[in-house]
Amino acid sequence: MISVGSGLAGVASALAAADSGMETILLEKSDLLGGSTAHSYGILWVPNNHLEKGQGIEDSADLSRRYMLWLGGERQSLEHVDAYLRYAPEALEYFERVGDIPFYPIGLSDHFYPVADGTLEFGRNIQVKPFDASQLGEWQPRLRHSRYLERITWDEMKQWGGRANERNWDHVLLAEREANDIRTFGAGLVGHFLRAAIQRGVNIWNSTSVDELVVEDGRVTGISCSHEGQQLNIRAKRGVILGTGLYGANERLVGQLVPVLDDLERALEAAAEHEEAKLEEGVRLVQRALADALGREGLAEIPTDGKFDPHTQEALLSQSSDAEEGTVIQVLQKGYTLGDRVLRPARVVISSGADG
Numbered sequence: 001m002i003s004v005g006s007g008l009a010g011v012a013s014a015l016a017a018a019d020s021g022m023e024t025i026l027l028e029k030s031d032l033l034g035g036s037t038a039h040s041y042g043i044l045w046v047p048n049n050h051l052e053k054g055q056g057i058e059d060s061a062d063l064s065r066r067y068m069l070w071l072g073g074e075r076q077s078l079e080h081v082d083a084y085l086r087y088a089p090e091a092l093e094y095f096e097r098v099g100d101i102p103f104y105p106i107g108l109s110d111h112f113y114p115v116a117d118g119t120l121e122f123g124r125n126i127q128v129k130p131f132d133a134s135q136l137g138e139w140q141p142r143l144r145h146s147r148y149l150e151r152i153t154w155d156e157m158k159q160w161g162g163r164a165n166e167r168n169w170d171h172v173l174l175a176e177r178e179a180n181d182i183r184t185f186g187a188g189l190v191g192h193f194l195r196a197a198i199q200r201g202v203n204i205w206n207s208t209s210v211d212e213l214v215v216e217d218g219r220v221t222g223i224s225c226s227h228e229g230q231q232l233n234i235r236a237k238r239g240v241i242l243g244t245g246l247y248g249a250n251e252r253l254v255g256q257l258v259p260v261l262d263d264l265e266r267a268l269e270a271a272a273e274h275e276e277a278k279l280e281e282g283v284r285l286v287q288r289a290l291a292d293a294l295g296r297e298g299l300a301e302i303p304t305d306g307k308f309d310p311h312t313q314e315a316l317l318s319q320s321s322d323a324e325e326g327t328v329i330q331v332l333q334k335g336y337t338l339g340d341r342v343l344r345p346a347r348v349v350i351s352s353g354a355d356g
């Protein structure tokens with residue numbers, strides 16, 4: 001089994017596959033493991049879970065369902081709601097058992113407690129106990145560090161006066177954790193799962209980007225990836241799981257926008273020096289660089305020459321003109337597509353013909 005991505009989705013899938021006896025490989029394009037999960041708070045919202053029952057908290061699938069329906073304004077897929085209610089508690093219990101993951105409910109209420117129907121003050125928000133990253137052995141230096149919090153737990157933060165009261169946190173304890181590389185929040189969560197996956201014999205390849213799925217007779221039979229400068233095909237008898245997340249695309253886009261920021265700074269310097277020609281050139285550079293970066297992400301301007309297209313354009317006005325009736329005669333705001341979706345329709349004025 002091939003699991004792609006080393007965030008919680010990919011690692012948890014790899015762990016479950018290895019636990020059911022499959023030879024499993026985890027592929028990660030970054031040299032670091034943990035994905036954006038390592039930056040996260042790592043709080044799992046698991047309704048009607050076994051840990052709250054153990055603490056005498058009264059919850060039920062029905063109560064949780066009422067809250068979920070309230071959250072989604074009853075417009076969400078009921079099939080998905082019911083699947084979540086059934087499998088999230090089961091998954092929590094399963095991973096606690098097979099991965100020895102030390103989950104516990106934290107002192108955080110449901111977001112809309114007590115306003116919404118079906119909410120609880122305590123029990124559904126779950127975190128893991130601090131994780132000793134040295135348990136990862138040779139992989140320890142490869143566990144991604146969080147940009148935010150990774151040495152304190154939610155309950156400690158609450159007890160020590162909250163996020164804004166950092167001065168009064170227990171900095172001796174936090175320094176000790178830092179010295180011993182003890183991780184909390186998302187980095188701790190994915191760390192515990194990685195430790196369990198490694199113990200179950202999951203093979204990990206980092207710096208390995210999966211570029212394509214191999215499809216034979218309409219079935220995914222493997223992947224093609226670049227690994228240590230080579231293009232490799234790996235077959236998967238039992239399937240490929242894509243746990244590749246969403247945040248990577250943003251990182252790439254942000255990377256492309258950095259040179260735009262440089263151009264903008266140069267233009268501002270020219271403005272400060274009252275060099276108008278340079279300023280105009282600078283702004284033009286910024287516009288071109290931004291358009292190129294967004295173009296590489298799939299942004300394209302909607303064409304507006306010719307007949308009005310109601311799928312990609314919005315007519316704000318119709319005016320008599322010599323142009324043929326129904327043609328676009330003026331663009332008030334450019335429109336854009338992203339891939340095959342209309343991101344923003346072009347706002348146009350159309351001709352109502354010479355007598356219109």
Ligand SMILES: Cc1cc2nc3c(=O)[nH]c(=O)nc-3n(C[C@H](O)[C@H](O)[C@H](O)COP(=O)(O)OP(=O)(O)OC[C@H]3O[C@@H](n4cnc5c(N)ncnc54)[C@H](O)[C@@H]3O)c2cc1C
Nearest residue numbers: 005007008009029035036037040041042043209210244245
């Ligand atoms: C600050 C912050 C706080 C958050 N707090 C919470 C919270 O408390 N609770 C909660 O439920 N959610 C939270 N979230 C959201 C949560 O972090 C994400 O939804 C979750 O981590 C996504 O996990 P994932 O495994 O799907 O993806 P990721 O953790 O993003 O992992 C995807 C991995 O796939 C790899 N990858 C991508 N493409 C390829 C490829 N082609 N080949 C190989 N590898 C590839 C990436 O490099 C990455 O390592 C938070 C997010 C942020 C940013």
